[in-house]
Amino acid sequence: MDKLLTINNLNVDFTLRSTTLRAVNNVSLSVNKSERLGIVGESGAGKSVLGFSIINLISKPGRIASGTVMLQGEEISSYTYEQMRQIRGNRISMIFQDPMMTLNPVLTIGEQMRETINAHASMSAADVDAICLEKLRKVYIPSPEKRLDQYPHEFSGGMRQRIIIAISLLTNPSLIIADEPTTALDVTIQAEIMDLLLELCETEHMGLILITHDLAVVSQVTQRIAVMYAGSIVEQGATEQLITNPQHPYTKGLLGALPQRASRDGRLNQIPGVMPGLAKIPEGCSFRNRCSLAADICLTQPVLEEKTSGSQVACHMVK
Amino acid sequence: MAFLRRIQRSDFIYYFFRDPVAYISFFILLALFVSAFAAPLIAPHNPYDPTTIDIMDSELPPVWSSEGSARFLLGTDDMGRDMLSTMLYGMRISIIIGLGAVFLQAAIGIVVGLLSGYIRRLDAILMRIADVQLSFSTYMIAIFIGATFQMMFGVANYEKIAAPLLIFIIGLAEWPQYARTVRASVLAERRKEYVEAARVIGLSRLRIMWRHILPNTLSPVLVISTVQVANAIMSEAALSFLGLGMPQNKPSLGSLITSGFEYIFSGTWWITIFPGILLVVLVLVINLLGDWIRDYLNPKLYKG
Numbered sequence: 001m002d003k004l005l006t007i008n009n010l011n012v013d014f015t016l017r018s019t020t021l022r023a024v025n026n027v028s029l030s031v032n033k034s035e036r037l038g039i040v041g042e043s044g045a046g047k048s049v050l051g052f053s054i055i056n057l058i059s060k061p062g063r064i065a066s067g068t069v070m071l072q073g074e075e076i077s078s079y080t081y082e083q084m085r086q087i088r089g090n091r092i093s094m095i096f097q098d099p100m101m102t103l104n105p106v107l108t109i110g111e112q113m114r115e116t117i118n119a120h121a122s123m124s125a126a127d128v129d130a131i132c133l134e135k136l137r138k139v140y141i142p143s144p145e146k147r148l149d150q151y152p153h154e155f156s157g158g159m160r161q162r163i164i165i166a167i168s169l170l171t172n173p174s175l176i177i178a179d180e181p182t183t184a185l186d187v188t189i190q191a192e193i194m195d196l197l198l199e200l201c202e203t204e205h206m207g208l209i210l211i212t213h214d215l216a217v218v219s220q221v222t223q224r225i226a227v228m229y230a231g232s233i234v235e236q237g238a239t240e241q242l243i244t245n246p247q248h249p250y251t252k253g254l255l256g257a258l259p260q261r262a263s264r265d266g267r268l269n270q271i272p273g274v275m276p277g278l279a280k281i282p283e284g285c286s287f288r289n290r291c292s293l294a295a296d297i298c299l300t301q302p303v304l305e306e307k308t309s310g311s312q313v314a315c316h317m318v319k
Numbered sequence: 320m321a322f323l324r325r326i327q328r329s330d331f332i333y334y335f336f337r338d339p340v341a342y343i344s345f346f347i348l349l350a351l352f353v354s355a356f357a358a359p360l361i362a363p364h365n366p367y368d369p370t371t372i373d374i375m376d377s378e379l380p381p382v383w384s385s386e387g388s389a390r391f392l393l394g395t396d397d398m399g400r401d402m403l404s405t406m407l408y409g410m411r412i413s414i415i416i417g418l419g420a421v422f423l424q425a426a427i428g429i430v431v432g433l434l435s436g437y438i439r440r441l442d443a444i445l446m447r448i449a450d451v452q453l454s455f456s457t458y459m460i461a462i463f464i465g466a467t468f469q470m471m472f473g474v475a476n477y478e479k480i481a482a483p484l485l486i487f488i489i490g491l492a493e494w495p496q497y498a499r500t501v502r503a504s505v506l507a508e509r510r511k512e513y514v515e516a517a518r519v520i521g522l523s524r525l526r527i528m529w530r531h532i533l534p535n536t537l538s539p540v541l542v543i544s545t546v547q548v549a550n551a552i553m554s555e556a557a558l559s560f561l562g563l564g565m566p567q568n569k570p571s572l573g574s575l576i577t578s579g580f581e582y583i584f585s586g587t588w589w590i591t592i593f594p595g596i597l598l599v600v601l602v603l604v605i606n607l608l609g610d611w612i613r614d615y616l617n618p619k620l621y622k623g
Contacts, residue, residue, distance in 0.1 A: 057518060089520035096519075101512035106534040115530070116520050167520070 002033040010067030021278040025231040036208040038218030041228035093168030099160035103152035110148030135166040158189035230286040237311025341611040344604040355411040362404035412571040417552035423490025428497020436505025449495035457492040465563035478566040504536035545609025
């Protein structure tokens, strides 16, 4: 199959005074053409850092320590700032969590959309406007001609997120990275936005990396899921497979913690303990302190390998 | 037209007309501006035209005193110029220097503030330059530059370039005010997600600074601009009072006050008092308006 994005052994380090913290630890991933991949994990698992490292925009003091990111066969992790600028917003778009914050309050949405196109292509003003209107219609904004001249505060939260999606579509990217795109929205709007993203990915043949902590959302939208824990991928596999037959104890714990799975009157299930901070990741398997299956062998680092179930799992105890 | 309609719809106009201090100040300021810039049309005499000035008319008191002349409403100065006309022309010079200096301050300060707020490598050096600049007082710089110019080019030449020079001096001395204000706002804005989004879109740094961050920092800039215009007018008056500002044949409000100051103890009070009152009113209404704009733009402070 055609590989759209390949990440090989990526390590992202944050250097704080004398200590170096590894936020993304030896991650390898790939996304096929028009494939939808979910990245799931708790807060602080390194999901967002991974997303930003793909477009090489990790905020200081973070940096890519080693590893490569390939986009359609080009090694974009070695690109210069200026070369990278031609990739961002053009071939890879990104959507953020809070639509209230990601639009500039003092520019009309028309200005913000035109700017995106003009940053990557030179075409006449009429053509630019035509593209803007076309994309606004794609995300079901009613009477887009009027809307172009309005400011972000004149839109509701759900509409703003749809406008942000429209902005990300402007340059017909081959990959969209959506970093918790529905977390700041209420539940009915969440479903609407996810349906829209799903529909657009299918009609526009775009790849999607959906970063979220919401298992229900990923299971509906994605074809494949990677579960992250403390900077590493602990399990990776087809969505159906991973949701119905989780292998790694952490994935099992996550799924078991869903409120639907708890008995009606009992307490909600939870994974004991909390995820360690980056400075306190235990040696060997990073999950072993919270794991009910932990044994002596867990003091050595498990590798991500294919198990009998068909998923890739990083655990000594899974056959 | 769309812009006008938007202003009309906004609550700016509504709050403006609910606050008597705001609209009274505004209309006084408007009247002062109009009469200053329309001085050649409305002033009864032309103080720059020596042929119309008669030394025999010098030091005439205002019209309501017994020795006053109906030709000179507010009396005349020591050279026989009509006080009212000279004040109107003088106010025009004061306002031009005030606005010009603030324009220069803002231009330098905004660029420096943006650069040091957004490009962290430049921050330390630019802000230390601003600190050094601030550690000299405006008057010290002005006296130094003004005196140097007078020595180098002679008093006669100095008079020709006095107005641009004053704009330059006052503008140069006060830009760190802008730089610091803009830098502080930029530091707050650059962390916001829309800046991140702009970077993700692939916009250039220059464009992010200019189009995305700058417009979001403009409200404090607007507020300090009003205060700075008032300050610049006062600085100019103070420099003129010290003899380093506008020359006597092209007087600003400050130089008028000085020229009358020599006569105040001989009973000719009007040459100093009238320009003084005008200066106070001008500066006061600008400051009151500035206060109102600050309150309006900061909902936390707004009492209405």
